[in-house]
Amino acid sequence: MIVTYNWLNEFVDFNLSPEELSHRLTMAGLEVDAMERLGDGLDNVVVARLSSVESHPGADRLTLCQVETGSGTVPVVCGARNHKAGDLVALAQVGSVLPGDFKIKKSKIRGEVSMGMLCSEKELGLAEEAEGIMILSADLPLGQPVFEALGLKDVRYEIGLTPNRPDCLSLLGVAREVAAMVGKPLKMPSVVVEEGGGSIDSLTSVSVEEAGLCPRYAARLIRGVRIGPSPEWLVRRLEAVGQRSINNVVDVTNYVLMELGHPLHAFDFSLLRQGRIVVRRPQEGQAFNTLDGAERILGSYNLAICDGVGPVALAGIMGGENSEVQPETTDILLESAYFNPVSIRRSSKRLGIHSESSHRFERGADVDMVPLALDRAASLIHEVAGGEIARGVIDIYPNRIEPRRISLEVQRSNRILGLDLEQQEVLRLLRSIGLEAEPATDREDEAVYVTVPTFRPDLEREIDLIEEVARLHGYDRIPVTMPAGRMICHQPAEHQRGVSSVREAMVGAGFSEVTNYSFIAPGAWDKLGLAGDDSRRETVRILNPLNEDQSVMRTSLVPSLLENVSRNLAYRLGDLRLFELRPVFRPLAGEELPEEGLRLVAALCGRREPEGWAQGAEKVDFFDLKGVAETLLESFSLSGVQWQSDAGELFLHPGKSCSLSVKASQLGTLGEVHPRTLESFGIDQPVFLLDLDFEALLKASGERPGFRPLSRYPDTERDSALLLDEEVPAQRLLDVLEGAKGKLVEDVVLFDLYRGKGIPEGKKSIALRVRYRSAEKTLTDDEINAAHEKLIKALCKKLEAQVR
Known part of the structure; x- marks a missing residue:
């Protein structure tokens, strides 16, 4: 909201300095974002008279003017064409500095000396656009600073209002706050409506079919107006608060909007078919052209101001081209109404229109301001555009809104x-x-x-x-006190501890956490190549998405993480270790809210070690990610984890992936991303992916291991090589060892795998090292040999293995 010091002074008598007023407004909750002194530093821009205007001898589009300043005459070259001899203009003399740090110097333009510049409203910061130089009133004294002569020396405040203060979206509202600050009465603008001619009830009518959306609608009819430029005082006042002058009638509605904070609209009465107004919902799919020149497709959620045939305005948002006030307009139907804030907000959002009118209505306008704003605008239109105000006023207010x-x-x-x-x-x-x-x-x-x-x-x-x-x-003035507090010993819940454990494990493995939006594009599942009946395609759709690419809630974290990888690779960051631990959302049949559960995804690609003269250039592979997964599972004290080759995910390579489970409970998958999926995400190098269900991981976690004292007795190792069938997985071997190792076995390591010369077709050789140790004594060779022989016999029996 923009207000000016002088305009506020018309509502409240106060003598605060501009700086003090800014501070007091901010402390009252109306934060002043910017304060600008209009005309400050522009005293060298003075009122001057054009004593002669001639064509420039060296340029057709330029004029050579002799400009009288009251203390002399100077030559000025001008590029505008809207001036003539005898006009009073704004002359920026040599040495002036105009807004935008534009310094005026003595110059020679196409061979002619120019001692200044004739200014437009835009160059003086009084308007955003200008078609020519500023032509001043003929009664102004020569040589006087322009801003002083026009009474434009002022201070402009830009106030950042919170959405809960619609009452301050006007000069009146801000002035009410100033009056409270200084303890002075608030002066309301005087309103005198001079009525004449016929009664409005005999000339037009208004009917409201949607009283819930439009609780109050009032109108006045003004006949015989003359559309034209607004008087200078009105133009300057609007420009001071950032409004552009259009014509005298529209300018009045904008003036009252800024003054009283209540939106108004003026219809060309001759363009209203059947000469009446109907407030109703439009037909579904009906096309309507608004004042901004765009075609809008209306729906039943909109509220329209209609004539006897169809819409002529979007209620509380914007008027239509088919009833716009034009230069030949003579009769005006002036509207002042109150609309339901929720309805306006919904329509404005869905149609993508935001106007000064909708900004106020959707926050809550003042229903009691309707007649005052209407009479104020009618009085001003009569003053600046002439015409005759029909006797009486239409004011439909069936159900009074009580305070x-x-x-x-x-x-x-x-x-x-x-x-x-x-x-x-x-x-x-x-x-x-x-x-x-x-x-x-x-x-x-x-x-x-x-x-x-x-x-x-x-x-x-x-x-x-x-x-x-x-x-x-x-x-x-509220006293400062130290807050009272209690020290509380807080024990985090198991779920919180699990989340922290995962993050610590992943960061410890060299991964960086990413955070993506919880909503993604519906096409993400096609890029992953999910089957048509995959449950992850069943998503929760967002009612008011920011765009189509963020229109559904995610059921998997994989697409977003692959997008992160693709984006980083596009910036030539090829060595990546990324993870995300966030919820996914699965719809539940018959339930309004989806099921939320945390998942962990991690992606790995590029070099195994950072680039450097002493580091190798090996690339990461499946086993790097497998090691990360094992470290993570170990932090949850999981036992009995089953690693099943081929994860069954279409976005993972079938020969380079696996699934994880504990006691028939699926934990997740990991493996190399399928080349087809990499191509759909624009990735041109191998990427290894981990996707775990955190909730299942937490549920399957075991008790944290306690402290066990180290044995002070020596250990002994035994190595053995076994010949196994090619189909026997390493996990099967480890499971058998776990069941048969006994209390003397401290650790088992598979340290070699061999296929080739000396090994029969369909067989493989696996070497394992077993470490034996007792916590009670030093073991003898006989005890160790007996324990090792028992272990090897169990392997040979259960796996049909042969000792090499």
Whole structure:
């Protein structure tokens, strides 16, 4: 919201300095984002008269002007064409510095000396666009600074409002806050409506079919207006608050919008078919062209302002081209209404339109401002555009919206704020911003009853009033105290410990955590190559997605992580170790909310070691990722993990992947990503992927191992080589060893695998090393040999192995 110092002074008599006003507004909760002094440093831009205007001898599009400043005459070369001899103009003299740090110097343009520049409104920072130089009123004194002569020296404040303060989206609302600050009365603008001619009821009619969406609709008819440029005072006032002048009628509606905060709309009455207004929903799929030139497809969720045939405006958002005020317009139907905020917000969002009008209506306009804004605008239109205001006003308000009545306990307010305010002081503070507050005589405690006016829709509960007391008393006047606190010994839950354990394990393995959006594109499953009946294709769709690529909740973390890999590779970061531990969302039949469960995904690619003169250039492979998975499983004290070759995932290579399970409970998969999937993500090098179900991992975790004292007796190792069938997996061998090792076996390592010369077809040779140790004594050779022989016999019997 933009306001100016001088305009605020018309509503409240105050003598605060511009800097002090900025500070006081900010401390009152209306944060001033920027303060700009209009005309500051531009005293060298003066009122001057064009004594002569001639064509430039060296350029057809330039003119050579002799400019009288009151203290002399200087030559100026000008590129505009809207001036003539005798006009008063704004002359930036040599040495002036215009907005944008543009310094005016003496120059020679196409051979002619130019001693300054004739300025437009844009060059002086008074408008965003300008078609020519600024032509001033003929009665201004020569040589006087332009901003001073026009009364434009002012201070402009840009206020950043929170969405709960729609009452301050106007000069009146901000002035109400200033009046409360300085303890002065608020002066409302005078409204005098001079009616004449026929009665409005005999000339037009209004019917509201959707009273729930439009609780109040008022209108006035003004006939015989003359559309044209606005008077200078109106143009300057609008430009000062960032509004562009269009014509006198539209400018008045924008002026009242900024002054009172209530949106208005002017219809060309001659373009309203059947000469009447109907407030209703449009037909589904109906096309409608708005004032911005775009075609909108309307739906039943919209509310439209219609004439006797079809829509002429989107209620509370934007008017239509088919009823726009044009230069030949003579009769105006002026609308002032109140619309349901939720309806306006929904329509504005779905249609992708945001206007000054919708910005106010969707936050909650003031229903009681409807007639005042209507009369104020009608009076000003009559003043600047002439015409005759028809007698009477149409005001449809079937169900009056009553103001809220809230009680406030003074002692509770003091207790919450740490203050010691008396009841009378609380009453004074609340009354200063227009709230009707009175003592609660029917209660024994010190309390007040507050009737909240309709311009404050944000005040709904007692705590809201307590916040107003704090704000009006002054946040800086609330005493500073140290918060009281208790030391509590908090033991994290098992789930939290598990999450921390996973993150520590992954970071310890050299991985970096990534965080992606919880919603992805529906096409992500096609890029993964999931089967058509894969349950992960059943997703929860978002009702109001930011875009189509973020329209469904993810059921897998894999697509997002592969996108991360692809993006990093595109930036030539080829050695990657990434992981993500986040929830996925699976829809539940008959349930409104989806099932949420954490999953862990990790991706590995590139070099095994960082690049360097002393490091190798080997690339990571499946076993690097397998080692990470084993370390992770070990941190959960898992035992009996089954590694099954071929994960069964279409996005993993069938010959280079496996699945993990514990007691028939699936933990997840890992392996090399299938080349077809890599191609769909634009990845041109091998990537190894781990995808685990964290919830299943946590459920299957065992008890944390306790401390066991180290044996002080020596260990002894025995090596053996066994001939096995090619189909026997290493895990099967380890399972047999686990069941037969006895209490003397401390560790077993498979340290060699051999196929080739001397090994029969379909066989493989596996060498294992067993370490024996007792916690009670030094073992003898006989004890060790007996234990080792028993172990090897168990392997030979259960696996049909042969000792080499």
